[in-house]
Amino acid sequence: MSIEQSYQLAKAQYEKWGIDVEAAFDKLKQVPISIHCWQGDDVSGFEVDQQELSGGIDVTGDYPGKATTPDELRKDIDQALKLIPGKHRINLHAIYAETDGEKVERDKLEPKHFQNWIDWAKKNELGLDFNPTLFSHPKAADGLTLSHPNPEIRDFWIRHCQASRKIAEHMGRELGSPTLTNVWIPDGYKDTPSDRLTPRKRLKESLDAIFSDEIDEHYNLDAVESKLFGIGSEAYVVGSHEFYLGYALKNNKLCLLDTGHYHPTEMVSNKISAMLLYSDKLALHVSRPVRWDSDHVVTFDDELKEIGLEIVRNNALDKVMIGLDFFDASINRIAAWTIGTRNMLKSLLYALLMPNEQLKKYQEEGNFTDRLAVLEEFKTYPIGAIWDYYCEQMNVPVGTDWLNDVRAYEEKELKNRK
Numbered sequence: 148m149s150i151e152q153s154y155q156l157a158k159a160q161y162e163k164w165g166i167d168v169e170a171a172f173d174k175l176k177q178v179p180i181s182i183h184c185w186q187g188d189d190v191s192g193f194e195v196d197q198q199e200l201s202g203g204i205d206v207t208g209d210y211p212g213k214a215t216t217p218d219e220l221r222k223d224i225d226q227a228l229k230l231i232p233g234k235h236r237i238n239l240h241a242i243y244a245e246t247d248g249e250k251v252e253r254d255k256l257e258p259k260h261f262q263n264w265i266d267w268a269k270k271n272e273l274g275l276d277f278n279p280t281l282f283s284h285p286k287a288a289d290g291l292t293l294s295h296p297n298p299e300i301r302d303f304w305i306r307h308c309q310a311s312r313k314i315a316e317h318m319g320r321e322l323g324s325p326t327l328t329n330v331w332i333p334d335g336y337k338d339t340p341s342d343r344l345t346p347r348k349r350l351k352e353s354l355d356a357i358f359s360d361e362i363d364e365h366y367n368l369d370a371v372e373s374k375l376f377g378i379g380s381e382a383y384v385v386g387s388h389e390f391y392l393g394y395a396l397k398n399n400k401l402c403l404l405d406t407g408h409y410h411p412t413e414m415v416s417n418k419i420s421a422m423l424l425y426s427d428k429l430a431l432h433v434s435r436p437v438r439w440d441s442d443h444v445v446t447f448d449d450e451l452k453e454i455g456l457e458i459v460r461n462n463a464l465d466k467v468m469i470g471l472d473f474f475d476a477s478i479n480r481i482a483a484w485t486i487g488t489r490n491m492l493k494s495l496l497y498a499l500l501m502p503n504e505q506l507k508k509y510q511e512e513g514n515f516t517d518r519l520a521v522l523e524e525f526k527t528y529p530i531g532a533i534w535d536y537y538c539e540q541m542n543v544p545v546g547t548d549w550l551n552d553v554r555a556y557e558e559k560e561l562k563n564r565k
């Protein structure tokens with residue numbers, strides 16, 4: 148049976164529920180996913196005096212072919228984008244600056260150091276997002292940055308974040324789409340703190356200083372990302388969820404929820420509707436924690452489907468800025484991007500093809516039997532046939548055909564790398 152025939156049969160099944168599949172495609176086409184560049188080089192970046200990855204995060208695996216230059220990384224992203232339907236955004240960290248072999252301290256970074264990324268993004272009609280990098284640096288060696296007791300270290304990181312927002316604003320202006328600048332810091336303590344408040348006061352003051360710079364919101368939006376624990380900050384993290392939720396609400400910033408940054412049974416999907424009652428926008432780092440914040444490649448699992456459903460049901464496709472955050476060096480890195488991003492999109496399609504109004508009605512009527520029965524039934528509806536057709540229509544490989552492209556690219560490009 149052809150892709151078209153399978154699609155027509157599947158479509159008819161959804162149509163019985165009054166679901167408009169073509170309308171779902173039209174909506175999905177409009178959703179940009181912010182694809183993180185750091186999956187391509189194991190969060191290394193291109194600083195002249197590159198440091199070991201720090202900040203309590205870790206990448207495991209030694210799959211050959213990682214990008215070691217900006218051109219290689221862009222080439223790899225180009226390849227992944229050929230396999231992912233739709234128009235998307237690329238999320239950069241400050242350590243991906245290009246400084247022509249010159250050592251430029253992070254607080255001295257300027258838009259010109261990202262010009263190649265901007266030109267490339269323009270050419271490929273991509274948006275860019277940005278992150279100051281407050282780890283993998285001697286001034287973050289003790290795991291403290293914006294909350295550091297030493298004002299000189301704090302000020303250094305404040306200046307880095309201020310510089311980052313200016314770079315981001317420039318990117319947003321150049322590309323005609325606001326850059327989301329996300330601040331994540333590793334600050335915390337391995338063991339039980341004797342004072343939880345003072346570091347949080349200092350972090351608050353540092354953030355106030357960073358955001359006191361006037362930046363045009365047409366070109367830059369700010370987000371703050373919390374965390375529960377990291378390696379070396381097991382007992383206490385300064386920028387906890389409550390800290391940033393409060394900060395974001397009070398200061399009109401976006402709260403960024405990373406799906407790996409909560410207790411194992413605490414689900415980000417359950418937070419979206421609550422937070423949207425109080426914020427116009429929020430941001431996500433969709434990741435997959437396996438036993439800890441392990442940043443595994445996103446799979447089409449129950450939580451991913453639930454996240455898709457929450458975004459769609461709450462009419463929030465333009466309110467939730469979806470970014471990805473995983474880094475797996477044990478598999479082909481282009482495959483990692485492709486699998487994770489396609490899954491994110493598939494979860495949105497899955498959600499767009501649910502009889503959401505009917506299900507809501509069942510719940511309002513107290514009809515929990517039908518709610519459960521229909522929710523279960525749709526788990527095995529032929530989403531695969533619809534997704535395949537969507538991929539074909541969007542001119543990207545269907546099914547696992549993209550693996551052939553990845554293998555060919557591996558032979559031609561990745562295997563020649565050091």
Ligand SMILES: C[C@H](O)[C@H](O)[C@@H](O)C(=O)CO
Nearest residue numbers: 185190204278331405472
């Ligand atoms: C590299 C990212 O900025 C980093 O992963 C951060 O977003 C995070 O999630 C730390 O755990």
Ligand SMILES: [Mn+2]
Nearest residue numbers: 372405432472
């Ligand atoms: Mn994250």
